[in-house]
Amino acid sequence: MKAISIPDLYQQLATAADTELSALLPPDIQPEIGHFNVFNVADLFRHHRERPPMPYDRRAYYKISLIRGRSRAEYADKVIEIEQNALLFATPRVPYHWLPEDREQDGYFCVFTDEFLLPAKSGVRLDELPLFQPGGYPVFAITDAEYAEINAIFRKMAREITSAYVYKYDLLRTYVLELIHWGQRLQPATALYPAHSASARVTSLFVELLERQFPIETPQQKLQLRTAKDYADRLAVHVNHLNKVLKENTGRTTTELIGGRVIQEAKLLLKQTSWNISEISDSLGFAEVAHFSNFFKRQTAVSPGAFRS
Secondary structure, three states: OOOEOHHHHHHHHHHHHOOOHHHHOOOOOOHHHOOEEEEEHHHHOOOOOOOOOEEEEOEOOEEEEEEEOOEEEEOOOOEEEEOOEEEEEEOOOOOEEEEEOOOOOEEEEEEEOHHHHOHHHHOOOHHHOHHHOOOOOOEEEOOHHHHHHHHHHHHHHHHHHOOOOOOHHHHHHHHHHHHHHHHHHHHHHOOOOOOOOHHHHHHHHHHHHHHHOOOOOOOOOOOOOOOHHHHHHHHOOOHHHHHHHHHHHHOOOHHHHHHHHHHHHHHHHHHHOOOOHHHHHHHOOOOOHHHHHHHHHHHHOOOHHHHHO
16 A cells, blocks of 8 residues: 555545646745645535545645544544544554545645654654554544634635745744644544444454455566554554454454465465466565465465465
C-alpha cells in the first residue's frame, strides 16, 4: 500500500472535482518551505452532489478537515461515526478511510507536509503531540458555535493563500497551529469512540491487506508484505496487538495466516505456471530457494518439485 503523495492527491481531487490540475495549485508555490494548500469542500465539488469517499491508505502529508454532514472515519482499530460537525486530524503515520453518509457535505480541509511545520519554523514537533499519535483521538465532535469559529480560521486561510502578502506563509503557519491547538484542547474531552468492534475491524483490514498482495502475475512481481510486522506497521497497530486480535477472531496467529495464504499461492504457481522454482521463491519473498523449499515442505510434507510433478 503506497502512501498517497501530494501529486497523487491533486490528481484525485482534479478527477473528482472535474477540474484542471492547475486550478487547484497555490498561485506561488515555494517548495523550499514545504507544501501547503486549503480547499473549500462546497467549491471544490460544486459540480457534484456528493463528495467522494477517500480510500483506506496512508498519506505522505498531514491533513486537517472541518466536516459538516454525516460521515464516518474508519481506522484499523476503530470506526468513528460523525453525526453532524467534526474536526479531523490525519497524519502520515496512520492510514484511514473517510466515507460520507449524507449526499451533501460542507466544510474545509487543508493539507501540508512535514517541512511546512518544521520545529525551526513553528517550535512544534507534530509527531510528539498526542493529537498525531497512533491510537489517539483523531476526530472531535464540535458544536455549531465551535464549527463557526473554526470555519472562520479556514476562511482566513483561503483568503490569505491567494493574497500577494510577502509573509503569507508565516501567517498560514500560524493558522495551522491555531487549528492544532483547537484539537489539543478538545483531546481530553472527546466523546467520540467506536461503536463497532475494534478487533473485528482490525481483522477485516488485515484480511483485505493480505488478499491485496495476490495474485502474483509475473515473476518480476514481488510480495510487498511478508511478515507480521509488515502488516502491523501498515495498519498502525502493535504487532503483539495484531497477533492477539487475529488469534481471538480466527484461531490462528498472524504468521499462520500469512503462511497459509503464501502456500496457497505457491501451489497455484507451481501447478499453473512454467516459472522455475527459483522465480516462484523470489516472487513470494524468500531470500533463498532453500528457505522456500523448507517452508513448503513444512506446510505440505512434500518438496515444491515433488508437488509440481
